[in-house]
Amino acid sequence: MAGCGDVPACQSEVFVAFTQTTVTSDADDFAPGVQANIRIRTSLRIGDVVELEILDTGGALQGTVTRGVDRDGIAVFDYVTLPTPRAVLRATGSGLCGRGQDQITIDVPVGATCRLDISPAPERNAHYAPLGVLSTRSDPDPVTPGYQATIRAVTRPGWTAQLYRIAGEEQSFGEIAADDDGVATWAVTVIDGLVGFRATCRGQGTELASPTTTVVADTTPPGCEIVAPAPGATITAAWDENHDLGDGLQLAVAARTADLDVAGEPGSLTITEGGVAAVVPTSAVADGASRAEVTLLPPITPATYDFAFTLHDHAGNACMSLATYEVISQ
Known part of the structure; x- marks a missing residue:
């Protein structure tokens, strides 16, 4: 034992x-x-x-x-x-x-298949789930209008593949031969909106259809602007919400947007003074507005502060509004 x-x-x-x-x-x-x-x-x-x-x-x-x-x-x-x-x-x-x-x-049989792969891979997004999203966060060339994607059809070497885009009407991107790895590749500009892609693969007297891959493309950033304090205004003791400069100067900073797909999304406010930056969370956008409660502790008076208010839409595209203020804390 x-x-x-x-x-x-x-x-x-x-x-x-x-x-x-x-x-x-x-x-x-x-x-x-x-x-x-x-x-x-x-x-x-x-x-x-x-x-x-x-x-x-x-x-x-x-x-x-x-x-x-x-x-x-x-x-x-x-x-x-x-x-x-x-x-x-x-x-x-x-x-x-x-x-x-x-x-x-x-x-080990070499199985016939016809599958699509989008690169970069569509982003996971809770708002649009289960659909993936193509936004400026992953666009390889965000300067060029639309989303620049590479779409591959995986099939057998020597077969051909034809790619179709479905956005209202169906459009063919043409039929090309797969390479030695059985992959046919297209460079595609995806325009904003709901769009589907499918492929037809052909070879040896056989025709196969891929499943349709549907994504949401959104590469248009929202617009936003700081509205309070007014950009360029001088922030004085009159802005202090608790009227006690001993604990700094408290005030609310607000930004507005006219874009509906920003509703419910939180933002951020970056405050920079003397080369030192701090990030303050902002409220979720409601009725087109977001705000942040901030405390300024100027090391000297007057002092110069740079504000950068950032909001983003449901897809993750961001806008940024910049403003510079002179702060007099006496």
Whole structure:
């Protein structure tokens, strides 16, 4: 009987076995090659490891991955890239009770597919969920009107792909041949609004349709302006809300916007004096207005303060209003 802290007794040789002997689909259509999720059953204990070797049929090593087993003795290898059309997989488990090994040879079919990929990837956005958003935050060229995207259709090498944009009417971007990795690529300017993209892939007498990917494009920043204090005004003791300059000069700074898609979004106010900046949160926009309660502690009088009030719309596009004030605190 093993006592506390003793190494557990080994009842038998280490058992290692693959749970599948075929690959029926590509686990990641967008990555080059064929990816498969590999599960291996073992008699190992949690903390022991399994090494997976991937070889081609000529015996050339294509890659090695190591994973620990879970409490059930299972090792999971996700998205393992396999050589085509056939792969040799060798699993070696090692632990306190020794080593065990299993090896299989499996056929790896190159599956026909037709999938779309938008780059940069659409942004996650709680307001527009589940749709992704294309905004100035990720636009590779925010100076050029519209959103500059790269759209790829993933299919088979040698096939052709035709891209369509759906925005009211359907428009074709033409049919092009996929490269050696099975990828056809278009540079697309996406105009603001709700827009969908789909592709048709053709080859070897077969025609496949991709799912439609729908996104919200919004690259138009809102407008905003500081309205209180009026830009360029002199801020004096008369602005102090508690009429006690001993604790600084308290006042409210307000900005307005006429854009409806800013409603409910918080902003920020950056205050700079003497090269030192501080950021103050502002209230969420309501009825086209946002405000911040600030305290100014001028080191001298008069002092010069720069205000930058920033608001953003639901998509994340930002506007900024700038104003400079002379502050006299006496």
